[in-house]
Amino acid sequence: MHQVLFKQPDALGYGPAVFLKGKTVPTPNCRAVVPPCNAMCVGLHPQERSACVWRKVLAGQNLYQQGEAVRFIFAVRSGSFKSTLTLSEGSARICAFPMAGDLIALDAVGRSTYTTTMTALDDAHVCAIAGVPRLQATGQDPDIQTRLGRLMSDEMLRTQKVLVLMGKSTAQERLGVFLMDLSRRHRARGFSGRDFTLPMTRADIGSFVGLALETVSRSLAGMQAQGIIDIAKRRVQIPDLETFSKRYGAWL
């Protein structure tokens, strides 16, 4: 028996796809339009939609791996991911946590192999877009290239901001900004910005913000004690989003 788990909000710009337990039923007129959430807006044209392929990724599975040949760029339709960069030296680090509405593998544009490994944190659905990796899916439309350039530029800026954050700021500040970012992205997607669930482990968070997992745990507990947030396991609540935003929003 199929139980309706949730319905993608229209705010996302997705078609009215309904996700069922254990089975996915994409609606017939599935538009491959990624919404303007988080500045993500590709807007593929009719003739390009055919290049899109649905794909399901189970939690823990890799959508693609570092070094693998680039064939697609992906739009996340549900679930969330982590992208890990591993250096030949051995150390690794999580560079991003893409979620529904984000375009991923943007750093593979113009490249023959993926530079990071993309792992699903939840069971997820993606839309694979062929052709774009070499900027050839454009037809005669120069507009999409402008937008793709903008998207890549956004991604560069995002990474650079993380870099600034890493430089000077305490553990608690880093986590505050991290949560602020998640909150904003949730809200941009039509969900609550003051009550959400973390899809990743403390270790993942630590890798992303550059802290040991114990420090993540302690700092979150500290913010809890100060009444700034309310956290239990992976459920996060922000009582006073106004103040929270004033304190950590300026970093983004």
Next chain:
Amino acid sequence: MHQVLFKQPDALGYGPAVFLKGKTVPTPNCRAVVPPCNAMCVGLHPQERSACVWRKVLAGQNLYQQGEAVRFIFAVRSGSFKSTLTLSEGSARICAFPMAGDLIALDAVGRSTYTTTMTALDDAHVCAIAGVPRLQATGQDPDIQTRLGRLMSDEMLRTQKVLVLMGKSTAQERLGVFLMDLSRRHRARGFSGRDFTLPMTRADIGSFVGLALETVSRSLAGMQAQGIIDIAKRRVQIPDLETFSKRYGAWL
């Protein structure tokens, strides 16, 4: 009286431009071809060369500022720069040290304002390229777009690697990798990889690798004491580049 200061090595792919003291004399058949140094290779076509404008930037001057309207992308022909990102929150950080042969303002593609401030560390010469910021300077050539995508991708990867470096590694390791990077880039440009001069201050280095300037000073002194490098003020020498490369090269 004009004294020839230096001649750009042909390895750079530049035309035989000769730089004179106080006055610049670009050769007539100035090709706007940025060499494949540091994976930088735009290779503008004849009809696009006309879009290039020479420009001189004195040490300490800003080529462009964060928030300013985007009009050009630039190719560095001589000198070196630092790009600084300042957050509305107040803290700033140096995100890159472009040098001759590098393409800069790549993160402005598809964007209306520059996201960083680009300051000259030396007296420098750049070549301003119009049109590219919106990917319109392409004519019918899709190839340049592929390469531009690749260049942006390279830039993203570079920043991400810095991110990994920041996460886990000691002060000395960070500085080692930083010097290794500079060494490689110098060598790729036809200069010595074991003897070069830093164009930036200790504070700049610290901002880039995420350390206090005193720590930079101390750590460099430490490497000096260990015989790994030989540093006096801004002159750096690496006696055993082989070992040095084995130790720090894997990060890049």
Next chain:
DNA sequence: CGTGACGTTGAACTTCATCAAGTTGTGTGG
């Protein structure tokens, strides 16, 4: 020769990483 920017060095302090032990929660197999 003074002034200012850059660089070095020292000492006290702070923060976070690390190691270690314990807790909670979930899924698996008997």
Next chain:
DNA sequence: CCACACAACTTGATGAAGTTCAACGTCACG
């Protein structure tokens, strides 16, 4: 349904690494 194993999370104690503040040295330039 219970017991076990495993993963994620928490909490405490300790130490190392880097920041900060401060003083001093050095070099270039007017």
